[in-house]
Amino acid sequence: MHPDERLSPAGDPGRLAIRQLTASDRPALAFVFRRLGDRSRYQRFLGIKTSLSSPELDRLTSVDHWHHEALIACSPTPRTPIGVARYARCEQFDLAELAVTVADDWQRRGVGRTLLTALRAQALHAGIRRFTATLLSDNHGALALAKEFDRSAVIGQDTGEAKLMLQL
Numbered sequence: 001m002h003p004d005e006r007l008s009p010a011g012d013p014g015r016l017a018i019r020q021l022t023a024s025d026r027p028a029l030a031f032v033f034r035r036l037g038d039r040s041r042y043q044r045f046l047g048i049k050t051s052l053s054s055p056e057l058d059r060l061t062s063v064d065h066w067h068h069e070a071l072i073a074c075s076p077t078p079r080t081p082i083g084v085a086r087y088a089r090c091e092q093f094d095l096a097e098l099a100v101t102v103a104d105d106w107q108r109r110g111v112g113r114t115l116l117t118a119l120r121a122q123a124l125h126a127g128i129r130r131f132t133a134t135l136l137s138d139n140h141g142a143l144a145l146a147k148e149f150d151r152s153a154v155i156g157q158d159t160g161e162a163k164l165m166l167q168l
Helices: 023-034 038-045 054-061 111-125 140-149
Strands: 017-020 068-074 081-089 095-102 130-136 154-158 161-167
Touching: 017 111, 023 054, 023 068, 023 081, 038 095, 038 130, 068 111, 081 111, 095 111, 111 140, 130 140, 140 154, 140 161
Parallel strands: 095 130
Antiparallel strands: 017 068, 068 081, 081 095, 130 161, 154 161
């Protein structure tokens, strides 16, 4: 087990290993991306996205664990990367933009919830008190997950997008 790895509690989706993403996780991040279907990619990036470029992988794995945090979840044995949750601090010190991605074959199994719970703890430690996100209005899984954490999370919906503000 990686020294910073935490196992999810029993009763969560198997025994997921969750740890901070590092620059050496470029292949793992690319692996998760390849396990996303077209619809999942469209929902995550709010547009058509067929691949992650080298500069995008650099940006997504360049985290300082304070202003920009990312956690990666790996499945029970055999350990394979299955999801990532991240935040990037906004100009307001206590506000960060949120993104959660889970491989298609692991969706609706509690991985997003487990990742968001762990990311919330990291964010609170870093002084972040609110997450913001923009997502497609028909991304029912993400909307339901946000409402689990903050029932008043949806602050606006129009032109096919929903704006979220989650109080941590």
